[in-house]
Amino acid sequence: MPNVPDPVRENARLVNEAIDGRLPLGGLRVHEAAEHLLTAGGKRLRPALLMLVADAFGRSPRDTVPPALAVEITHSFTLIHDDVMDDDPLRRGEESVHKRWDVPTAILTGDYLYSKAFETALKTDATDATMRRVMETLAETCTLICEGQALDVEYAEADTVSEDDYLRMVELKTGVLFAASTGIGALVSESGIFDEAYGYGLRIGKAFQIHDDVLDLVGESGDLGKTRASDLFEGKNTLVTLHARRNGVDPSLPHDASDAEVEAKVEEIREAGSIGYARERAETLVDGAKDDLDALPEGEPRDALAEVADYLVRRDY
């Protein structure tokens, strides 16, 4: 099992340092709730990737902390609001914001982090022209994420969802923020490229989500920081459950299913080849992402980006 590549870990450390350096945010409940989520851990993948892409073009990771922090804060805001919408009780192994406080606090904390993300990105040491493109990328990305979440909610109620529908939803809900991260990394380093960096992020982001869906079934609840097989309990469409259904397996679980019943259902899905199928789709995306990296200068950061792509579809949690 691969570990998080070292340069990612090092960048994540810089991000955590930057977060700690900005605390406390203020004396209100909304500040406390924002700190709760920002300091609850998380792998800091998106900011670390932004910094790695910029690093590939010779920009020191320390200089790209502001835009990196901006994408992490954006990610945090979406987590808080998604947890309210899905009424998810756990996040990163801690109580989700709306459970620990309440729904109004969670809405407001997400809203607060939303603008903080833009404010933070604007602290980047970059030309005004570059900053405009960064802002455009961040704003358009947030719109797409909302549309992805909207598709997720609507698909949950739909009679039929195709694999293409699902992949489009994943692209919007998860892919575009990875893509914005790596794309912004290319922008703030004045690399002159954008599309390939964006494409790399989009592909690994989709692969990441597909692998997350796999982990929901095969991972350990303690590692995940959330309920195991929550997708089956909630009847969510994923690449796994769609494949299972196409192959005659009902992938849903009743709310009172026992651990043994969960285990048996996961086994049934595995035997239908659905988990292997999803893993394969994720691997193909990762191969494409590694091809995108050809547009970046050779060196340690680029190697690390290739390693991250592999890591994302092989991690345990």
Next chain:
Amino acid sequence: MPNVPDPVRENARLVNEAIDGRLPLGGLRVHEAAEHLLTAGGKRLRPALLMLVADAFGRSPRDTVPPALAVEITHSFTLIHDDVMDDDPLRRGEESVHKRWDVPTAILTGDYLYSKAFETALKTDATDATMRRVMETLAETCTLICEGQALDVEYAEADTVSEDDYLRMVELKTGVLFAASTGIGALVSESGIFDEAYGYGLRIGKAFQIHDDVLDLVGESGDLGKTRASDLFEGKNTLVTLHARRNGVDPSLPHDASDAEVEAKVEEIREAGSIGYARERAETLVDGAKDDLDALPEGEPRDALAEVADYLVRRDY
């Protein structure tokens, strides 16, 4: 009773045209809900003010539609989320989004409009340097609005709230978006001034909210598009209720109060001088706002801005 000044009405028409020209937004529920609120009316004061300030510096209103629309969209997002937090059933005489659809849809629709506001502002025909300042103003403003709403929620639970606390909350919750509107108007017209335009907006914004609190008590429910005396039912602190309390009047109402009881309570508050007191405070703010306008070139737009300031504290709804 003064009417909305003509130049405001004309700018509001341009804003409505621009909104209509952008519909439909898409086929998802989140798009439908966003359209529901954006087309439900509203006076379009903030965008009209932005356009008037820019107009005072010679920038044609047609050219400043994008940033104007951006502040209106920002306003819309806050309304949708505030209605969820306050569980308000009505908005602009229509069902609020979370009532017509549900809470997840309302959260998501607000989030969608939030980034749309930034995207729309970025369509402004302005230099990159100006755009950076516009973005900074918009992002910082959204953060302050969230902190204002947070104060509003926390004050509702507090044992004592001072008049200064209340005024600070109003400044954040309402003042800063008016201020951002007029400030951005000064930025996009390359006027070279910012503080006075921002100050004018901040003062009339506060006056606007204080007058809204007055209208909650003295206005007609049909005109307001919401429940009359909702502040008394919810036990909200306002300049009126704080004054009443200081003068020995309990300004709260039980949830089952009859129309006659509402009427009697409002009369009691009026006799304590609380409504007159709030009106006077609003007038003083308006006088200060009109002084700020000295920094703008003389002419029809500046006269209209002075008229708006008066209108805001004399309107019926």
